[in-house]
Amino acid sequence: MYMADVPGIASTIAAVVLPLLLVSTARKVFSRPPGCLELVVLAVWTAFNIWQAHWASTPTWATVLNYVAVAAVFVLGVRAMARYARASRPQPIDPAELQRFIEHVTADDAFPVVVFGVSPTGAIAFSFGPASDQTAMIELTSGCPLSFVQGRIDAMLGPQSPLITQWREGLAENINHRVVLSRDTQHGSWTGKLKQHNGPAYDERTCPYHGDHP
Incomplete structure (x- = not known):
């Protein structure tokens, strides 16, 4: 060469x-x-x-x-x-830290509403606060498994709730869904509503199941 x-x-x-x-x-x-x-x-x-x-x-x-x-x-x-x-990019959330935050907020009567949301891209977010003023928003990334969030919803509403089934179907279809859990502060029970994004508005369906928070 x-x-x-x-x-x-x-x-x-x-x-x-x-x-x-x-x-x-x-x-x-x-x-x-x-x-x-x-x-x-x-x-x-x-x-x-x-x-x-x-x-x-x-x-x-x-x-x-x-x-x-x-x-x-x-x-x-x-x-x-x-x-x-x-x-x-949003930083991953430590599941243990997130669980402590959820338990702290849901135990406080000042926050009777929990909102779980699913964006069109599949990202999951939820906030805590009064119905008229959501005071905190957290977006879940790969650092917090989806099964953890499903487990918390199951504990609040019950795994056989129609709302849970519809919410999971919405996840599978990658549709913008929101699960709104309202708590009766006097009796400690929870009522769930599914809000499916439909253009600029939400189609709301109320879940007939009333579960008690453990």
Whole structure:
């Protein structure tokens, strides 16, 4: 192998490695594998780079440095986007800490209403407070398992409640649902309502089940 062949070999390696590096970096940001269209574009781009490195012009070290510079700029830019996305993403909630908060709030008669919500994206949020003024909102992320929330609702309403079934079906269909639990502060019982998002309004259905909080 002659020294004159080294730029061509390095250019070929860069032409193959660079697209794979871009896909790997982008996958870390978007948390999903590339789709069919992306793979086709990747294959065409790789073939073009190999052709350009060997036949379109005489490979030089400038060609290699160009590949490296493009890769560095892209990777640094994508990683900066990833850091920004992570910083703006809701932080996971410790289930144990959340459970203590729920028990503290639901034991206080000043907060007779608990609202569980499911966003169109599948995120779960709930708030505590009077019906006219929700005073706190918490969004559950991957740090708090869905089974924990279902367990708390089951304990309040009962696992056989029609409201629970409808709420879980709404979760499966990724529909915006809200479960509103109202407590009778005099008797300590809970009444549930399911609110399904329908355009700008909510279709409300009252659950006939009345359960006691344990």
